[in-house]
Amino acid sequence: MEQIINTSKFIKVMNLLTGFSLMLGALFITSCVEETLPGAGSIADTTPPNAGFSYSSDPTDQLKLVFTNQSESATDFTWDFGDGGTSDEKDPSHTYPDFGAYMVTLTSTDKLGVTADTAIEVQVVEGPYQPFILELGFEDLSLPNGTGDGRDSWRNSDLGGVIQITSSPVRSGEQAAKLTGSSSDQRIGYQLVTVExxxxxxxxxxxxxxxxxxxxxxxxxxxxxxxxxxxxxAATIGSITVNDQSDPDSYVAATVSFNSGSSTEVAVYFFNEGTVETRLDDISIDIAPEG
Incomplete structure (x- = not known):
């Protein structure tokens, strides 16, 4: 006797089985994804921030300090200037109510919410402005933002080729400036400096x-x-010419004294003449002692 199959029921049963299988598969995949995905805030911070800054006085206002942010791997900043004042600028300036010492705190934060703090006691001092020379020792990576090849602050193509760098001899650090003795390869150093x-x-x-x-x-x-x-x-307000050649391996100290007059910006300019190779290191400007 020929068996008659109910096609309609068969199709319904197959559809139910297929749907159930798909549902189990989706639940399995979802379960695996939920187990392998990291939780909120659990991503490893491979470049956490660090906080750092330098500061200098404003030559036009002795109560005002200018802050240079030296933080790394950070995007947001919170400053506490130690007198109740705050800022969220990257490189703020702040005017203090009086001379003295203040504890300044900088909090640097990256996009993952990781923070780093540093606190430095700053001095708000009454008196002549202390000038600051960039790359004073001609060292690599010594600019305030951690860059520089030791001579970037000393370039002026109008006056001559940029200084060379020597690693021996040096007075301090690992590098010094070098001027060739070749008349066909004249090199100079030049830098503008803020003064009072x-x-x-x-x-x-x-x-x-x-x-x-x-x-x-x-x-x-x-x-x-x-x-x-x-x-x-024509613009020289102080100058010295030296030629001590007694010991090429030993550095000799020299000083140029000057008065800024009406200038709030001066230029340091050095060059050599003749055919002798010359090296320089550790250039600084200090407030001259009274008397």
Whole structure:
């Protein structure tokens, strides 16, 4: 006897089985995903932030400090200036109510919410503005933001080629500036520096020369920016020419004293003449002692 199959019921049963299988598969996949996905805030921070800053006085207002942010791997910043004042700027300035010492705290935060703190006691001092020379020791990565090849702050193509770098001899650190003794390869150093008007300063530096050629080193302070050697000569407010060649491996100290006059910006300019190779290191400007 021929068996008659109810097709309609068969199709319904197959559809139910297929749907049930798909539902189990979806539940299995969902369960696996939920088990493998990290929870909120559990992503590893491979580059956590660090906090750091430097500061300097504003030459026009002795109660005002200018802050330079040196934090790394951070996007948001909170400053506490130690006198009740705060800021969320990256590089803020702040005017204090009086001279003295204040504890400044910087909190740096990255996009994952990880924070780093640093606290430095800053000094708000009454008196002449203390100038700041960038890359004063000609070291790599010594600019406030951690960059620089030791000579970036000393470039001026109008006056001559940029200084070379030497690793031996040096007075401190690992590098010093070098000026060639070649008349066809003249190199110079030039940097604009903020100062306070009508103030007396000492520009200090160290140098050494080879002893097998004749030549001189001149270090000058100019009353402002220049674009030619002739302008530099006319704008000189302090200068010294030296040529101690007694020991090429030992650095000799020298000083240029100057008064800023009406200038709030001066230029440090150095170059050598003759055919002697010259090295310089550790250039600084200090407030001249009274008397």
């Amino acid at each position: 008007a009508e103030s007396t300063y000492d520009l200090n530096f160290y140098y050494t020369m080879l002893d097998n050629q004749v030549g001189w080193l001149t270090v000058s302070v100019l009353s402002g920016p220049v674009t030619s050697h002739a302008e530099a000569v």
